[in-house]
Amino acid sequence: MIQSHFEKLLGSFNKNPYTSGKERKDGLQRLKANILKNRTAIQEALFKDLGKSQFEADTNEILVVLRELNNAINNLHYWMQNKSVSTDILLFGTSSFIRFEPKSVVALISPWNYPFNLTMSPLIAAYAAGNKIMVKPSEYSPATSLVIKSIIEESFTNEEVICELGDAEFSAELCKLPFSFIFFTGGKSIAKKVLNSASANLTPCVLELGGKSPVIIDDQVNLEKVVKHIAFAKTLNAGQTCIAPDFIAIRENQIDQFILLWNKWIEDTYGSKIIESTIYSKIVNEKHYKRIENFIEGACQEGAVLPNEVSKNSTELKIGPVLLTNISWESKIMEDEIFGPILPLLTYNDEDELILKLQKYQRPLSLYIFSNRKTFIDKIILNTRSGGVTINQCLLNYVESNLPFGGDWHSGTGKYHGKYGFLEFSHQRSISRQGILPSTLELFHPPFTKFKILIKNILFKIYS
Template identity: 45%
Template sequence: MRINSLKSNDAMNDFSSSTLTSELWKQSIKKTFERQLQSQYDIGKSSVSERIAKLEKLLKTILAYQKSIQEALYQDFRKAPAEVDITEIYAITGELKHTIKHLKSWMKPQYVPSPITQWGTSSYIHFEPKGVVLIISPWNFPFNLTFAPLISAIAAGNCVIIKPSENTPNSASLMKKMIAEVFPDNEVAIFEGNAEVAEYLTKLPFNHIFFTGSPSLGKKVMKAAAENLCSVTLELGGKSPVIVDETADLAKAAKRIAWAKFLNNGQICIAPDYLYIQENVKDEFLKLFKEQVRLFYGNTPEQSADYNRIVNKNHFNRLKRYIDEATSSGAVVELGGEMDESQRFISPTVLSNVSLESSLMQEEIFGPILPVISFQLIGEVLQHIQAHEKPLALYVFSNNQRFVNTIINQTRAGATVVNHNTLHFLNNNLPFGGSNNSGIGKSHGRYGFEEFSNAKAILKQWFPFSSGDLLTPPYTDFKQKLINLTIKYF
C-alpha cells in the first residue's frame, strides 16, 4: 500500500492545506470537541467488556496495518522495518495485551479501611474517567507515543482528541485512517496540522492533556492548561547520563550503550545522552564500542539498511552545529563525524575531551552523538549530575553493588537502569515518566489508566448510628469532653 493513498479525503481535518482559513479548521475542531463533550458520559459509563472490545479492535487494526506502518516510517525518516516492529509495533501491542488482561481488576472498586471514629461506614475508591482529553504526540516514535497514551485513555473511559506531529506527515496520515476505522469521532478524533493547531487545541477546556515533547514546549502546554485548571501529564526529556565504572563488563556495556544510543538515530528521549567512563578503562571501552558500532552498521553506516536518518534539515543543522562547536573548542572525534545534508545523514559519532560548557553538554542532544567524559572518583560525577536538571533516565554499568547503590541514592531521575538501558520503557508493570524538568505524571499499564482517571472517594454510612451525630451543635460540656477524648486517643 502506497502511503500517498492514505492521505485523508476529509479536507476539514487536513490543516496543512493552504486552502483552509484559520476559522474553518477552528470551527471543525470546536464542533468535534463539543460532540465529545456531549457524549463523554455515555462513553464514560461503558463496561469492562465494552472497553476491552474497543482495545481488541484496535489491536487487530495495528496488526493489520503493520506493513503500512513500516512504510510510513521509512518514508518519514528511513526507519528500518525491524526497528519499527520492536519500538513501534511491539511497544503498542504489548501495552494493549497488558491492558486487556488487567483492565477488569483496575476498574474494580478499591476498598480501604475506615477509621474507628467512623465506625459503621464503608469506604472505597472509584476510578471514573476524566472526561475529554487531549493527546499531543511527537515525531520520534509517532505510533508508539500516540497509541500508548490512547490505550490508557480508552481503558479509563475517556473521549480523546489527538494532535500528531507535523514532522512525520506519512505517519500522521496513516494514524488518522486507522483511528477512523476503529472509533467514531465523537469518541476519538485526530487533527493534523502545525504548531498553530496545537496551540489552539491547548486553549480548549479539556479535562486532561497528555503531552510528549521538549521541556520548553511542555512549559507552554502547562501554562495553557492552567488557564482551564486542566491536569497534565508531561513526558519530556533532558540529558540522560550513562555511567560505566571499572568493574563493569565492558563488552556488554559497549554493545548495550551503542544499541540504545544509535537506535532511531539517537532521536529518543531516554537515549544515553552522554557517557561518564572511569579513566583506567576508557581506552578499552572505546575500542570495544567502535567495534560494536562496526558490527551493527558495517564500515559504511550510510549504506546500512538498519541505520535511520535525522527527521528534518532543522534538526540536522542543529546537530551539525553541536559537532562543529565542540570540535572547534578542542573535542576529539573518536568515531564517525561524517555528515551528508542531502540525506540528513550523521554517522554514529563519539567525541572525547568535550567541554562541559559546550552545547553538547548543556542541551539534550537527540541525535547520534555521544560525548565521553572520563572520571576517577564518583564524587565528581555525582556533583555534575546533581547540579543539573533531573534526567528522564539514568543508566549505570557496574558489578560493584555499593557503587550502584551510591548512584541510586545520590541521584534523582525518572528511572534508573542497572547494566542495561531503555528496557524499562517496555515493562508495563513499571511507571514511566520524569520528574520536574523531565516530566510530570506517569504512564504505562495501571499507571496510565490511573493518570487518565479521577480517583473518586466513596463513603457509605450503612449503620443507623454514626459517632459523628454526637459531635453536632450545640457544643455542650459533654460533647467537648468527647471531642477532647477523640483528639487524644484517636
C-alpha cells in the same frame, strides 16, 4: 472545525459518561485488529518519515503497542473494579471505596521520534479509562500521522476518538480548548506553551519530556559487555530517543578501550559504512540534521576531540554515531538534551566528585548505572534523581511494562504504561457511605457537652 469536534466529543461523553468494560474492550479489540491489518502501511510510513527498518518498526513501535493493548484488554475488568479502603476506627459504621471514572474529553499530543508507539500507547490508556479523545500526531512525521488517522477512523466513531492533523500553531489552538486533561509528549519548549495555554482552563497536564540521561560506568566492570548495551541504545533510531544515553561518565583510563570496543560493535553491527546501512535510521528532517551538525561544530570549537571521522550524508539526512572526548562538564553541549547520534565522554575521579557534578544538572528521564558494586549503585541512586533507573543495561525501565514510566520535574510529570496509564487517565473518586449505626461525627456537633469535651480530650491524648 476543532471547536465543533470538541463539542461533539463532550456531548457524547455527557450522554454516556461511564462506558462499560465490554464497550471499552470492544474498541480496543477493533484497534488491535486494524493495527495488524495495517502493519505493512505502518512499516512503510515509518521508513518514509524516519528511515526505520522493518525490524525496528515492528519491535520498537508496533509490538510495544500490541503489548499495551493485550495488557489493557486482559486486565481492564480488574482495573475498573471499585477499590475498598479500610475504615478509620473513629468512623466505625461507615464504608468507603474508590471509583475509577473517566476524566471526560482528553487531548493527546504526540511526537515524531516514535510516532506510532507514542501516539497509540497513551491512546490505549485513555480509551481503557473510558474517556473521549482528541489526538494530534506530529506534523514532522506526516506519513505515519496519516496512517494513524486512518487506523483511528477505522477503529472508532467520531463520538469516541477524533484524530486532528496540523502544525504547531494548530496544537496551540487545540490546547486552548477546555479539555479535562492533556497528555503531551515532546520537547520542553513546546511543553511550556502547552502549560501556558492549558492554564487558562486549569487543565491538568501530563508531560512526557526527556533530558540528558547519563550513563555512569564504574571502573570495575567488563567494558565489552557494557559498550554493546550503550551502543545499541544510542544508535537506536539514530539517537532520536527520549531515553537514549546522552553522555558517558567514565574513568580516564577506560576511554581508549571504550572507543575501541565502540568502533568494533558499530562495524560488526552496521558494517564499515554505517550511513549506508539499511537498518540505521535517518535524522527526521533538515532542521534537526543541521542542529546536530551545529552541536558537533560547537563542541569542537570548544576543544572537543573527535576520535573518529564523522560519517554523514546530507542528501539522505544520515549522520553516523559521533563520540566526543576532551569534553568539559561545563561545555555548551552539556546544556541541552542532544537528541541525536552524538555521545560525549566525560571523566570523573571519584564518586563524590561525580555526584556533585550530576546534581548540577536538571533531572533526566533515565539514569543508567554500570557497576558490580552494590555500594556504588546505591550511593548513586540515593544522591541523584531521575524519572527511572536501569542498572547494567539500557532502556530496561521503559521496556518493563509493569513499571510506571515518566519523568521527574524537568523531564516530565505523570506516569503511564499498563495500569499506571489507566490510573493517570482516570479520576479516582472517593466515596463514603454511612451505615445503619449512629454516626460518630455527631460527637463533634454542637452543643459541646461535657461528654463531647471528654471524648475530644481522650482523642488528643491518644494522638499526641
